[in-house]
Amino acid sequence: MTSRERVRLALNHREPDRVPLDLGGGPVTGMHVDSVYALRQALGLDAPSTPVKVVEPYQMLGEIGLDLMEAVGVDVIGLSPPRTMFGFPNSGWKPWTTFQGTPVLVPEGFNTAPEADGSLLMYPEGDRSVPATGRMPAGGWYFDTIVPQQPIDDEALNPDENTEEFGPVSEADLAYFGRETERLYTSTDKAIYANFGGTGFGDIALVPAPWLKHARGIRGVEEWYMSTLTRRDYVYRVFERQCAVALENLARIHDVVGDRVSALLISGADFGTQRGPFIPVETYRDLYQPFHRQVNDWLHRHTPWKTFIHSCGGVRPLIPEFIESGFDILNPVQCSAARMDAGELKREFGGQIVFWGGGVDTQNTLPFGTPDEVRTEVRERIRTFAPGGGFVFNTVHNVQSQTPVRNILALYESVREYGGYPIR
Numbered sequence: 001m002t003s004r005e006r007v008r009l010a011l012n013h014r015e016p017d018r019v020p021l022d023l024g025g026g027p028v029t030g031m032h033v034d035s036v037y038a039l040r041q042a043l044g045l046d047a048p049s050t051p052v053k054v055v056e057p058y059q060m061l062g063e064i065g066l067d068l069m070e071a072v073g074v075d076v077i078g079l080s081p082p083r084t085m086f087g088f089p090n091s092g093w094k095p096w097t098t099f100q101g102t103p104v105l106v107p108e109g110f111n112t113a114p115e116a117d118g119s120l121l122m123y124p125e126g127d128r129s130v131p132a133t134g135r136m137p138a139g140g141w142y143f144d145t146i147v148p149q150q151p152i153d154d155e156a157l158n159p160d161e162n163t164e165e166f167g168p169v170s171e172a173d174l175a176y177f178g179r180e181t182e183r184l185y186t187s188t189d190k191a192i193y194a195n196f197g198g199t200g201f202g203d204i205a206l207v208p209a210p211w212l213k214h215a216r217g218i219r220g221v222e223e224w225y226m227s228t229l230t231r232r233d234y235v236y237r238v239f240e241r242q243c244a245v246a247l248e249n250l251a252r253i254h255d256v257v258g259d260r261v262s263a264l265l266i267s268g269a270d271f272g273t274q275r276g277p278f279i280p281v282e283t284y285r286d287l288y289q290p291f292h293r294q295v296n297d298w299l300h301r302h303t304p305w306k307t308f309i310h311s312c313g314g315v316r317p318l319i320p321e322f323i324e325s326g327f328d329i330l331n332p333v334q335c336s337a338a339r340m341d342a343g344e345l346k347r348e349f350g351g352q353i354v355f356w357g358g359g360v361d362t363q364n365t366l367p368f369g370t371p372d373e374v375r376t377e378v379r380e381r382i383r384t385f386a387p388g389g390g391f392v393f394n395t396v397h398n399v400q401s402q403t404p405v406r407n408i409l410a411l412y413e414s415v416r417e418y419g420g421y422p423i424r
Helices: 003-011 033-042 066-072 171-187 221-230 232-257 281-302 316-324 342-349 371-385 405-418
Strands: 052-056 076-079 094-097 103-106 120-122 134-136 191-194 261-267 306-310 329-331 354-356
Touching: 003 191, 003 261, 033 052, 033 066, 033 103, 033 405, 066 405, 076 171, 076 261, 171 191, 171 232, 221 232, 221 281, 232 281, 261 281, 281 306, 281 316, 316 342, 342 371, 371 405
Parallel strands: 052 103, 076 191, 191 261, 261 306, 306 329, 329 354
Antiparallel strands: 094 103, 120 134
């Protein structure tokens, strides 16, 4: 059975030969470049001096090469936009070293130098003549957004300012998506997990738009969240305009990509905290669900792509709403959060939505546990989520820097050992 067939069966709630595995398919299922380097070294894939590409500078995610995919049994390959979160192309690679001493390659637009306090500033499109939009603290692991919030005049507030980043997909990007999808589909047997952008309504990582040189409108994190209540009509109009552009872009992208995509990231907005939903169910129904449903309905009418929502936290009260909105896949399945018991989730929702994640806890077990504790949790999660299909194994969000490589090895060894059907 090919990887693509394996994922297709799981996404249709059928049992394949073994549990499909994702590592690095998207921006919320990857691994910090320090840990990618350590894993490659432990597997003997590289000499110590061999650098790893940073393919997502915002979170400093490392490239999961085909050789690493084959070494650990990955079934999913990612397709992302050609530019980074800071707006510069993922090309023109040059050497750099992380604060942890890892040799890496970064894109040419990764144009930063240490500040007086040792921190690093990142600039939109790599342009140091404009204000920085990201900062990595001295000794840090990834960038924090520098929010470019200007004073807000409610009388002059215009939704166009919060939608300037959502325009028609360019001919260059269409050519890129078409070319890359064809390449990935024909040169590998992996399921393609795509991220075309433009559908992340209220995703707080995207609201500040760190790729824009002069972002206008409501861009502050606190200001945006308060605005969903105090300026509800304004936010709704922003979403209306964003959705109209997104639907036009999806139609054009599908024309060049065709049916080769298996799953598409629609939303990365976090609706949960460790203790429960971030917003009331009624707010989700009023403000977000209308647009999620429009996007999902269009995709289900015109494509075979499965739609993917990422939300951290205790979102169990919202899962029926996600299903009602038409989502096929839920990630990261944060089982350590309130009311997110793995067994209860599988019993209640296992036939209605695919769990893509939940494989092992990245807050405690993977970074701080022992290899045996990692193996035990991986085995238990597979036994819980895998029966009947509807499960793609991934960690609960990205694997972070400083995670012991012995634990990472135990993770993938356990998936190989316990992931075959029938589940033992």
